[in-house]
Amino acid sequence: MTVNAKIAISGVTKRFEGAGGETVNALDRVDLDIADGEFLSILGPSGCGKSSLLNIIAGFEESSSGRIEVDGEAIAGPAPNRGVVFQEYALFPWLTVAGNIGFGPASRGFRQSEIDGLVVHYANLVGLQGFERRYPHELSGGMRQRCALARCMANDPDIMLMDEPLAALDALTRVALQDELLRIWSEASRERMKTVVYVTHSIDEAIFLSDRIVVMTPRPGRIRGEFTVPFARPRQAEIRVHDDFHGLSDEIWLMLQAEMGR
């Protein structure tokens, strides 16, 4: 275990009872250290336990055994220093964009003037200025996810947990938001790099965004391999057509392919 790990996951197992009464190992003895300020992607097909792992780190679910420490302390339930962005946005439909972004600071007892300032700042950061008084149902999918991102960041969490945040979007919006995500992340991390744990089933998305990629395979959910992404930051959209990008993509694909054909 590295000494300076931001998130230290050791021996995490998640078992639950399947429909037929059999025991399903969603996660099987997962060990993973995530460094401070790292952008780590967990990549894998559906059912590999990647979302389960994220939910356990978030504190939404408990592991059957094993331990997760953040800054050296075992986690106990959800906390505002571990922000979450969901695939389905999970915006509060009864609140406006401003209400959603301000929800975290308001929950933590900030004064209204401070909340208003944070709302303006983060709405600008994600490109939602002018939409503060709209309700989520009046926004497009891409704008909803921007709003969810701003809501998460308004709490200034050290860790951002993202569960396939772009999976519900169309291909073009998705690529555009990948670029945006990196820009927003680096701007929000100006004072201190935020650690990101990003769950996805898209190889290219994982490569484009991450410093490191962990590949998981299902039945039982295990970490099968690890890849370091060599591209420097800030990353330009063009690296997607770089030969090294394709090389890495093929390598990961072959690993997944071999596992799936097992």
Add this chain to the structure above:
Amino acid sequence: MTPEAPSATAMRQPVAEEVGVRRTGRSTSWLYYVVLPVLFVVVWYLVTDVVAVFPPALLPSPVRVANAFVSSTASGELPGNIGASLQRILYADLTALALGVPLGLAMGLYQRIEKLLDGLLSLFRPIPPLAWVPLAILWFGIGTVSIVFITFLSAFFAILVSTIAGVRSLDKLHVRAALSLGASRRRLMTHVVLPTTLPSIFTGLRIAIGVSWMSIVGAELIAASSGLGYMINYYQQVLRTDLVIVGMITIGVIGLVMDLSSRWIERRLLPWRQGMRLP
């Protein structure tokens, strides 16, 4: 030319439909609402004042009813009865809200509470409110308390059932999002559970107003000495059918106004529902 003719009509069909759609547009759609009521009054007038099909004591003409309306309004009798009924509705429905919403939230959130109460409540719910009239008269006598009690019962179950259904629609992701944003349990209740439930509470309130308006009139027929229900029953006994009809129309109009205004309030208070409303 002949083979082309059917295709030409087929082409024109959608245009005709478009025109039809335009005619039902906002500017003239209110006409649809008044055509039949006006026709109804005309027919009523024809079979009473023009050709007296029914004896006036059984079915007075619309003119006599209008006169009765004016005189009973002027004497203060009608407004007094309206006031008495509305006041009872207000007491009953506010009490039903005050008890039904917290109980519904508790039953929706905690399975143990629901299991504990469900048996008892399921037993009481099918009893029609009017079946409580005899006991209510024995317990509370004739008057406001009895009426409010009976009306409350009918409103309470509507609000309770809707509130429980509303809590059930709570989205797990909203709860998770709120907790990860730092919401306390208390804030989770007031800022997530309650807003989720509010649309259902409103639906429950609208149903409650409807059923309590029906049961209040029924209860007033028997257990009151004022109110619109009492009024129509009293004038039936003295054969003043014109005043009976005045009372009935008033009951209908007030019921309609209450429903429309609660919809209006709902739209103002819950603007986000616009996006989820079914046509």
